[in-house]
Amino acid sequence: MAIDAKATQEFVPIKQVRDGFLVLKNGDMRAVLLASSVNLSLKSEDEQHAIISQFQAFLNSLEFSTQIVVQSRRLDIRPYLILLENRMREQLEPLLKIQTREYIEFIRNFTETNSIMTKNFFIVVPYSGASASIVPSGIFSSKPQVSKEDEEKVAFEEKRTQLEQRMSVIEQGLSRIGVRTFQLGTEELVELFYKVFNPGETSQSAKIDLK
Numbered sequence: 001m002a003i004d005a006k007a008t009q010e011f012v013p014i015k016q017v018r019d020g021f022l023v024l025k026n027g028d029m030r031a032v033l034l035a036s037s038v039n040l041s042l043k044s045e046d047e048q049h050a051i052i053s054q055f056q057a058f059l060n061s062l063e064f065s066t067q068i069v070v071q072s073r074r075l076d077i078r079p080y081l082i083l084l085e086n087r088m089r090e091q092l093e094p095l096l097k098i099q100t101r102e103y104i105e106f107i108r109n110f111t112e113t114n115s116i117m118t119k120n121f122f123i124v125v126p127y128s129g130a131s132a133s134i135v136p137s138g139i140f141s142s143k144p145q146v147s148k149e150d151e152e153k154v155a156f157e158e159k160r161t162q163l164e165q166r167m168s169v170i171e172q173g174l175s176r177i178g179v180r181t182f183q184l185g186t187e188e189l190v191e192l193f194y195k196v197f198n199p200g201e202t203s204q205s206a207k208i209d210l211k
Helices: 045-061 078-090 094-113 148-175 186-197
Strands: 014-018 021-024 029-035 067-074 117-127 181-183
Touching: 014 186, 021 148, 029 148, 029 186, 045 148, 078 094, 117 148, 148 181
Parallel strands: none
Antiparallel strands: 014 021, 021 029, 029 117, 029 181, 067 117
């Protein structure tokens, strides 16, 4: 029986990555913020309660939905080992060279027997509102005719304005509990989704064009 093979991109709802925003196939848009973390274990009990209460108040104040994504990935230690090996070759002092070699072996053995994980925290900000359409010219209209490309551009700018306002609300709310946010740009978004759909790829230079 023949199987209809489909390309992976057919299952990805993203139409394009434009100016640091995700444009979905249904016309909706998304922005992705990278957020820092707060170590509650280092806080006093009163500080912990205050942070949790402020975070609860922040969530209750939102008038739109958001998605918080925690990404755990195994740390790729190879670039660090390459850096150490280069330093060892440049080292002229024999004793320091031996110590560097032993340190490299320690790091390599430790990471082989223990999974060193990194965590990234992302906030996905959506906007699904319909944009005002531009009426084309006709026998009963005096408005100049507008191309489909111009309509899409106007719609994109309207949705981007709404997303920027929502991101500002999130940034201000999280800053009160010591969490910093940073909007991912086009390159960061492309690399993020490449790694999501290619979990075995560890190269930092891996890219994919979603446009």
